[in-house]
Amino acid sequence: MAEQVMEQTGEAVATEERPATAPATFPTAAPSTEKDLKMELLMDLHLPVSIELGRTNLPLRDILNLQRGSIVEFEKLASEPVDILINGKKMAEGEVVVIEKHFGIRITNLVDASERMKGIGK
Secondary structure, eight states, X not given: OOOEEEOXXXXXXXXXXXXXXXXXXXXXXXXXSHHHHHHHHHTXXXXXXXXXXXXXXXXXXXXXXXXXXXXXXOSSOTTSOEEEEETTEEEEEEEEEEETTEEEEEEEEEOOHHHHHTTTTO
């Protein structure tokens, strides 16, 4: 089927038929070493991810008085990055974004790789 393209003059010009194309596919490389195989086994592991907006300490009296509409003030400023915790360990920092009607986090800084690996087995 010939397509029509609008030129800058606004006139429709017929172009030659284009063959149907498919996206390129590449074979997945099989793990080549024992280390690669071990890492491959871990890739389907699910870990809890949480975002920490801030922390504070409150006396028990204030905690017991919390009710709907109460405000708890954090030690962090609104402009500071939030902490991204994976399995309870800080792995990155980010900023809060809104995507349609949902909150999200844009990662702005990763914790150093050597720090991320510390305590991973704990």
